[in-house]
Amino acid sequence: MPTESTIKLTASDGHTFQAFRADPADAPKGAIVVLPDGTGAAGKLRKVADAFAASGYVVIAPELSPPAAIDAATEGEPAKTVPDPAAPLLAEIQSTVDSVKECGKVAVVGFGAGGGLAYDAANRVSGVACAVSYYATGVVNAAGAKRKIPTLLHFGEADIVVPFAEVTMFRAYHPEVSAFSYPNAAHAFDGDGQTYDESATALAHDRTLAWISQYVVGQPPITLKNAGAYALAKTDKKKKKKADDDMGPPAD
Template sequence: MIEVTASDVKFSAYRADPEGAPKGAVVVLQDVFGVTADIRKIADDFAAAGYVAVAPALFDKVKANAELASDAAEEGRSLIAEVGTEWPLAAIQATVDTVKDAGKVALVGYAWGGYLAYLAANQVSGLACAIGYHADGVMEGAREKRRIPTLLHFAEEDPQISEADMIQFRASRPDVSAFSYPGATRGFGYAQAPAYNVEAAEKAQERTLFWISQYVVGQGPVQLKNAGAYAQAKVERKGKKKADDMGPPMD
C-alpha cells in the first residue's frame, strides 16, 4: 500500500508493479465494497500484463481501510453518498499524478468506480482512455461528448441497469464503444465472486487490454472483431449481429 494526498486528505492505495520497465499505468477504481481482494487481484493482473497498477481507497475520506463483505452493499451505498463525487475525483487526479512517470495512464472502474471513470474521463487530466464495467449512473452524463476514448462493458442480466438503458445510452453516445454480455450479471469479471462468468470475463478483459494497449502503449490500430468501430465500416453488415455487440445507434 502507498499513501497519497488529495485536498489535504491522506488516503491509501494498493499498488502493483510489473517486472521490468512498465508499458504505462492503470488506475483501478473500486466498487461499492472498497478495495477488496477482487480489486487487488485485478490490479495484480494489470501488473502481470506489464503496467503499473494502482487502486485508490476512495472511502478513506469518510472511513479508512473500508473493505466490506459481499452482503454489505447498503453500507457501501451509504459511504458513497457520504463521500460524494468531488473528493473522489480529486483523489483520482492525485493517483494519476503518482503514476504518470510510468507512461500514459488508463482508468478502469467497476460499478461505482465505472461511473467515476466515466466522469473522470472528462474531468481528470493526464488520462489516455477510460473503461467502465457495469457503470452505474452513466445515463446522467450521456449527452456530454467524450474527451478521451471510452469503453463500457454491460452485463445483460444486471439487475440495476436495464437493457433499455443500455440501448438508450448507446444511441445517445455513439462515440463510446459499449458491449453487452449475454448471460452475465453484475460482478461477472470478479474471479472470486459467485457471479463470475468466465466467457464474459475473458472477452471483456481481451477488449480492455486491447483498448489499453492501443491508447496507452500506442501500438498501431488493429481492428478487433466487434470492437465497435462502425464508422470505419465500408460495407453493409449482413446477417444477425453478434449478441454481445450492442451495435451502432439506430437512425
C-alpha cells in the same frame, strides 16, 4: 511476479489517503488506475492488479474517501453550497493519476460504482489517456456530455442493476463510446460470486487490454499487405523499359 506496496498520497485540498500499488517485473508500458466497486473488494482488487501488472503495467488503486468521511472533514466549516459531491473523489483520483505519470500514459478502469467514477473522471481528470468501465452504475441514466477521451464500457445483458434497455438508449445518445454487452451476463459478471461468467470475463478482459494497449502503449504503424511492392514494381518496370529502349531491338 509484481511488486506490491501500500503508499500514501495527498489530494489537492491537503488530506492524505492510501493507495495499493503493484509494479510489473520489467519496465512498465504505462499505468492503470483501478477504481473498485466500493469497499471490501480487496480480493478482486488484487486479482485485477495482478492481471494488469502481468501484462506490463503499473497498477494503482486509491482507497477513496467514503461520503461520510468527506462530510466529517467539513464539519465546523462555514455553511456553503456544495454543487458537486463527487469533486473530493475526483481530486483523489487526480492525485492518483499524477502519482504514476512518470510511468507513461495512464488509463482509468472502474467497476460498478468505481466504473461510474471512471466514466466521470474521463472528462474531468487531466492526464488520462483512456477510460474503461465495467457495469458502471449512474452512467446510462445520466450519460452527460460527449466523451473527451476514448471510453470503453462493458455491460451484462442480464444485469438488473443496470437494465439493458437503458444501455440500448445510452448507445443511441453516445455513438462515440464503445459499449460492449454480454448475453446472459449479470451485474458483477467478473466477480467471485454467483454472478461470475467465465466467457464474458475473458472476452471483456481481452477487449480492455487491447483498448489500453492502443491508447496507452500505442500501436506501431499499420503496414498493409504488400505495401510498397506496387510502387517498387512500377519503378522497376520503368527502369527496365528505359534500359530496353537504350539497347534497341533485341538481337537475333
